[in-house]
Structure formats: C-alpha cells, structure tokens
Amino acid sequence: MQPGSDRRTWQRYIALGDSFTEGLSDPDPGTADAFVGWADRLAAHLADAAPGGDVEYANLAVRGRLLAQVLDEQVPVALAAEPDLVSLVAGGNDLLRPGVDPDRLAADLERAVVAFRDAGADVLLATGVDPRQTPIIRRTRGRVAVFNAHLWSIAARHGAVVLDQWGAAWLQDARMWDPGDRIHLTAEGHRRTALAAAAALGVPVADDVDWRRPLDPAPPKAVREVAAQELAWVRGFVLPWIGRRLTGRSSGDGRAAKRPVPVPLHRSAQLR
Numbered sequence: 532m533q534p535g536s537d538r539r540t541w542q543r544y545i546a547l548g549d550s551f552t553e554g555l556s557d558p559d560p561g562t563a564d565a566f567v568g569w570a571d572r573l574a575a576h577l578a579d580a581a582p583g584g585d586v587e588y589a590n591l592a593v594r595g596r597l598l599a600q601v602l603d604e605q606v607p608v609a610l611a612a613e614p615d616l617v618s619l620v621a622g623g624n625d626l627l628r629p630g631v632d633p634d635r636l637a638a639d640l641e642r643a644v645v646a647f648r649d650a651g652a653d654v655l656l657a658t659g660v661d662p663r664q665t666p667i668i669r670r671t672r673g674r675v676a677v678f679n680a681h682l683w684s685i686a687a688r689h690g691a692v693v694l695d696q697w698g699a700a701w702l703q704d705a706r707m708w709d710p711g712d713r714i715h716l717t718a719e720g721h722r723r724t725a726l727a728a729a730a731a732l733g734v735p736v737a738d739d740v741d742w743r744r745p746l747d748p749a750p751p752k753a754v755r756e757v758a759a760q761e762l763a764w765v766r767g768f769v770l771p772w773i774g775r776r777l778t779g780r781s782s783g784d785g786r787a788a789k790r791p792v793p794v795p796l797h798r799s800a801q802l803r
Contacts, residue, residue, distance in 0.1 A: 538653060539733050540580050541616040543587040543793050546570035547605040548620040550782070552592035553789065556708075556715035565789060569716070570618060572725030577616075578798045580734050587793035589614075595783030598622045598636055605788075606643050610650055612793055617647050618655040618728070620694075622678060623714075626659065626671050628776070633674045637681030641689075648689045655732060656682050657694035660702050665713055666761070667769065694728045701745050710760065712768040 546552050554568015574588040589612065591605040601621040609617055622640065625631045640656075647654050658679040662668045679697050686693045696702055705713075707720035716724060726742035752760075775781060 538615075539735070540582065541577055541586060541614075541653070542581070543612065543614045544574055544577055544616045544618075545588070545609045545612055545614040545793065546574075546590040546592055546618045546620075547601055547609055548592040548618070549596045549601065549624055550592070550594035550715060551623060552590065552618065552620050553594050554592075554721060555594060556712075557718045557721040567718070567721065569721040569724035569728060572722060573618070573728045574796050576725060576729045576734055576736055578796050579737055581798075584798035585795045588790065588796045589788075589793040590790040591788040593783045593786050593788055595624060595781035596621065598625050598639060602639060602643050606646065608791075610646060613650070614647075614652050614793070616653045616655065616732075618657070619643060619647070620655075620657040623659055626675050626678060627668070631674060633678040633681065637678055637685065640682075641685045644685055644689050644691055648691070653732075654686075654689070654691040655694060655728060656686055656691050657728075658682055658697040660696045660699070664703055664705070668714070692731050694724070694731050696724075696727075699727065699743075701743060704746050704749075706746055706749060711763075714768075 548570075552568065552570045554566035554571060557567045557569075559565040559567050568590075570590055570592070571588075574586055574590075577586040577588075578584060589609075591608060592601075596604070598621045601619075606619075619640070622633075622636050625636055626633065644654050644656070659675040662672050662675060676697075682693055685691065701707065701723065702720070707717055707723070709715045709717060723742040726736060729736050730742075
C-alpha cells in the first residue's frame with residue numbers, strides 16, 4: 532500500500548466524480564439506463580473485507596461534470612456524511628478542453644483532499660490514462676501528464692492513495708474501452724479497475740484475479756473495417772461532443788447521483 536492510512540477496512544465509502552465513477556459503459560443488468568462501474572465494484576470488495584460483512588456506500592458521481600462542479604456540488608455533501616474513505620476522481624472532462632490549466636486544476640483538487648484528510652477520511656485519487664493510442668484525444672497527453680504528476684505530489688503531501696492508470700499496460704488494449712466513445716471502460720475494464728483500486732488500498736480480495744494480465748492478442752482487422760470504425764467514432768462521439776461544447780450543454784444535464792446517500796452494501800452484493 533502507498534503512504535497514507537494503515538487501515539485495510541472502512542465503514543463508509545463515498546465516491547465522487549464524473550462518468551468514469553458513475554460507471555458508464557458497464558450496464559446494470561437490473562436497471563434501465565443505469566450503470567455499475569469500478570466504484571460500485573470496489574464497494575463490494577470493501578464489504579467482503581469488512582469484519583461485519585458490509586460497508587455504507589454512496590456514489591455522487593454524475594456524467595459530464597467538470598472538476599469545479601464536483602468540488603462545489605459533491606464535496607460538501609460527502610463531507611457532511613462523514614465518510615472514512617472517499618474516492619475523488621475528477622478533472623478528465625476539463626483536460627479534454629483546449630486551453631485548460633492543469634496546474635490550476637490540481638490546486639483546486641488539493642484543497643478538497645486537504646478538507647477530507649482534515650475530516651479524518653482516507654482519500655483515493657486516480658491518474659488519467661495515457662491517451663497516446665487514441666486519435667484526437669492523444670492531443671491531451673501533455674496536460675494529462677502534468678495533472679498526473681501533481682496528483683502524485685498531492686498524495687505524498689497529504690497521505691492519499693493513488694490508483695495508477697497511466698502505468699497500467701492492460702488499459703492500452705482497445706478492448707477495455709467502449710468502441711462507441713473510446714473514453715469509457717467496458718464491464719471488464721471496470722472490473723479490473725476495481726481490483727486495481729483494491730490493491731492500491733491494500734484491501735484483500737478473495738477471488739485473487741490477476742487483473743494485470745493482458746488479454747490474448749486480438750486478430751488483425753482489415754483496413755476497410757478500421758476506417759469504418761474511425762468514421763463511426765467521429766460521427767457518433769466526436770461531433771456530438773463538439774456540438775455540446777458549442778451550445779453549453781452537458782451529457783449530465785438534468786441527472787442526479789445514482790446513490791445519493793450512504794446505504795449498506797452487503798457482502799453478498801454481486802457487483803464484482
């Protein structure tokens with residue numbers, strides 16, 4: 532485990548953030564237009580490890596949220612709930628935007644980390660994924676790297692834990708990502724991320740799955756198939772994303788958190 536708390540079990544976990552933590556592209560089979568995601572799966576691992584067999588869990592994340600919105604809307608709610616563990620993963624939507632200042636983002640994030648640490652909560656942060664293999668999005672690589680460097684420094688200063696996604700080689704496999712948008716993990720990607728987060732926190736995991744293991748090599752694709760996929764991605768994701776930016780809209784407009792208050796999640800929860 533990285534420097535920080537020596538706890539391995541927690542009683543109240545609250546997840547904050549955007550679509551990554553909401554769990555997009557990991558559909559909930561029991562609810563229409565709802566998602567599971569790595570944070571829900573991590574909460575199940577926490578429940579498994581807890582002496583009482585459960586953990587109180589809330590997920591305040593909403594897709595499309597910028598860091599300032601997470602800090603303004605979600606952090607006060609989480610602090611009021613008095614968690615002993617929070618995951619604070621935000622800033623990715625900001626970093627997609629040209630001209631964003633990753634130094635300012637990190638300074639804003641650090642203030643929230645300090646507030647949680649002063650309140651006695653452990654904090655889990657997560658670096659951004661290295662976008663070097665994704666067309667167009669790879670242009671953000673420099674500012675993502677700067678933001679990531681700040682995250683490690685923030686964690687060192689305040690005893691937080693970091694989930695290292697930048698260095699996770701298995702995340703460079705395109706099959707871990709929703710082919711429709713290429714920025715949200717598949718169910719398998721979320722499952723592995725939850726295991727990686729549990730490992731970073733030092734949480735024992737009973738099924739001992741080797742989440743670091745790469746997938747078997749993918750068969751080669753024909754040039755025509757690749758071109759069709761690129762065109763579908765631009766039409767289905769890039770152009771609508773640009774349209775929302777130009778009109779000031781967000782994919783999360785009108786949406787509320789899926790788990791707004793901490794409720795017990797029991798060891799038997801089938802989320803892993």
